[in-house]
Amino acid sequence: xxxxxxxxxxxxxxxxxxxxxxxxxxxxxxxxxxxxxxxxxxxxxxxxxxxxxxxxxxxxxxxxxxxxxxxxxxxxxxxxxxxxxxxxxxxxxxxxxxxxxxxxxxxxxxxxxxxxxxxxxxxxxxxxxxxxxxxxxxxxxxxxxxxxxxxxxxxxxxxxxxxxxxxxxxxxxxxxxxxxxxxxxxxxxxxxxxxxxxxxxxxxxxxxxxxxxxxxxxxxxxxxxxxxx
Amino acid sequence: xxxxxxxxxxxxxxxxxxxxxxxxxxxxxxxxxxxxxxxxxxxxxxxxxxxxxxxxxxxxxxxxxxxxxxxxxxxxxxxxxxxxxxxxxxxxxxxxxxxxxxxxxxxxxxxxxxxxxxxxxxxxxxxxxxxxxxxxxxxxxxxxxxxxxxxxxxxxxxxxxxxxxxxxxxxxxxxxxxxxxxxxxxxxxxxxxxxxxxxxxxxxxxxxxxxxxxxxxxxxxxxxxxxxxxxxxxxxxxxxxxxxxxxxx
Numbered sequence: 001x002x003x004x005x006x007x008x009x010x011x012x013x014x015x016x017x018x019x020x021x022x023x024x025x026x027x028x029x030x031x032x033x034x035x036x037x038x039x040x041x042x043x044x045x046x047x048x049x050x051x052x053x054x055x056x057x058x059x060x061x062x063x064x065x066x067x068x069x070x071x072x073x074x075x076x077x078x079x080x081x082x083x084x085x086x087x088x089x090x091x092x093x094x095x096x097x098x099x100x101x102x103x104x105x106x107x108x109x110x111x112x113x114x115x116x117x118x119x120x121x122x123x124x125x126x127x128x129x130x131x132x133x134x135x136x137x138x139x140x141x142x143x144x145x146x147x148x149x150x151x152x153x154x155x156x157x158x159x160x161x162x163x164x165x166x167x168x169x170x171x172x173x174x175x176x177x178x179x180x181x182x183x184x185x186x187x188x189x190x191x192x193x194x195x196x197x198x199x200x201x202x203x204x205x206x207x208x209x210x211x212x213x214x215x216x217x218x219x220x221x222x223x224x225x226x227x228x229x
Numbered sequence: 230x231x232x233x234x235x236x237x238x239x240x241x242x243x244x245x246x247x248x249x250x251x252x253x254x255x256x257x258x259x260x261x262x263x264x265x266x267x268x269x270x271x272x273x274x275x276x277x278x279x280x281x282x283x284x285x286x287x288x289x290x291x292x293x294x295x296x297x298x299x300x301x302x303x304x305x306x307x308x309x310x311x312x313x314x315x316x317x318x319x320x321x322x323x324x325x326x327x328x329x330x331x332x333x334x335x336x337x338x339x340x341x342x343x344x345x346x347x348x349x350x351x352x353x354x355x356x357x358x359x360x361x362x363x364x365x366x367x368x369x370x371x372x373x374x375x376x377x378x379x380x381x382x383x384x385x386x387x388x389x390x391x392x393x394x395x396x397x398x399x400x401x402x403x404x405x406x407x408x409x410x411x412x413x414x415x416x417x418x419x420x421x422x423x424x425x426x427x428x429x430x431x432x433x434x435x436x437x438x439x440x441x442x443x444x445x446x447x448x449x450x451x452x453x454x455x456x457x458x459x460x461x462x463x464x465x466x467x468x469x470x471x472x473x474x475x476x477x478x
Contacts, residue, residue, distance in 0.1 A: 040379035041379075164436060227409065
């Protein structure tokens with residue numbers, strides 16, 4: 001399988017405080033990889049480092065065999081990494097349509113396909129994003145990332161703060177994306193759904209990768225030890 | 230009325246033709262956690278904003294501890310005992326965790342201007358702030374700048390700010406969002422402990438937490454309360470399953 005993302009010896013700092021000490025992770029083309037860990041263990045910092053959103057970090061991050069460490073975030077996005085960040089980060093002063101097209105890149109994912117995936121966005125395409133519900137904003141942010149036709153889609157707590165029915169809709173969409181061969185790096189606290197979906201798991205503890213393996217190997221003992229579940 | 234700390238009657242708010250909250254009547258008993266659930270966009274957060282006074286309602290009344298607070302400003306309501314957390318954080322990111330709590334404690338005691346004096350020498354203040362940080366399991370991170378805390382830790386700090394206000398009622402808006410399992414369990418135990426002192430109106434999408442905590446649950450859809458009952462009654466309610474819970478819970 002072709003290697004899409006390879007991280008080795010990643011260290012990151014916020015000011016003087018070091019957040020990541022030694023993170024490694026690999027994603028092959030078409031894989032869904034889950035990044036797990038308790039709160040504050042470095043999951044979002046790892047993602048921010050991949051996307052060039054941290055000012056002080058070092059180590060090896062190779063995407064499609066190109067080193068992306070210390071590259072500006074827009075260049076990393078142009079290389080094909082689409083991010084759905086934690087919290088709802090739609091451009092609230094733009095319409096749904098403007099949100100989707102503002103950063104679009106030509107490719108397999110276009111407006112028709114995104115609207116097919118999220119029919120509610122089609123119904124509201126001329127509405128300002130600020131008038132959407134939380135669930136609709138989350139759909140919009142996922143749609144916006146897909147419209148960049150990324151080689152790797154990163155989902156950071158994409159189901160957080162959503163009602164059970166919308167959450168289950170989002171999980172269905174992620175399953176569809178997997179079946180279409182989209183490579184995904186995902187952070188989420190719903191371990192059960194991740195175990196049904198992810199090909200590989202990496203667990204972070206105190207800024208280090210401490211375990212990796214398949215769903216089958218992620219036993220309740222491992223989950224209890226590192227995740228407290 | 231005597232067993233109710235908060236009594237909301239016919240509260241409504243419209244934006245043009247769109248009714249965000251539509252004649253909502255809901256109450257909170259002493260020693261109770263009353264959960265408010267409903268689809269995204271149903272009007273839950275707007276209701277909270279109306280209760281704290283940051284969004285002006287069109288009609289309706291709000292009684293807190295037998296006092297009509299309907300016409301009070303948000304600042305006045307906070308002073309007499311309504312404390313909320315936010316879906317989106319109200320933390321000051323440049324301040325350390327402990328300084329955020331200290332600021333909230335100062336605000337409660339109406340001594341915010343002490344900030345300009347030597348607050349750091351006020352041992353009692355910092356001792357109280359540390360007690361709160363211990364409750365929310367952030368004591369070890371007390372000196373870390375809030376902007377450097379993880380998303381989950383910031384949610385805990387948000388609850389800490391509300392605790393520091395020692396209010397008559399808590400309004401918690403999705404306090405479990407972004408918390409891991411142990412954080413959620415900590416919050417569940419904390420809420421069980423504090424509800425006898427200050428009852429809680431809880432908005433939350435984590436149904437495991439809601440079912441573990443709530444004495445009563447109300448369901449809001451399109452701005453209207455469509456059901457109120459015990460956890461068991463709500464779980465079995467077909468309408469609630471259709472509009473919110475789905476059929477996997």
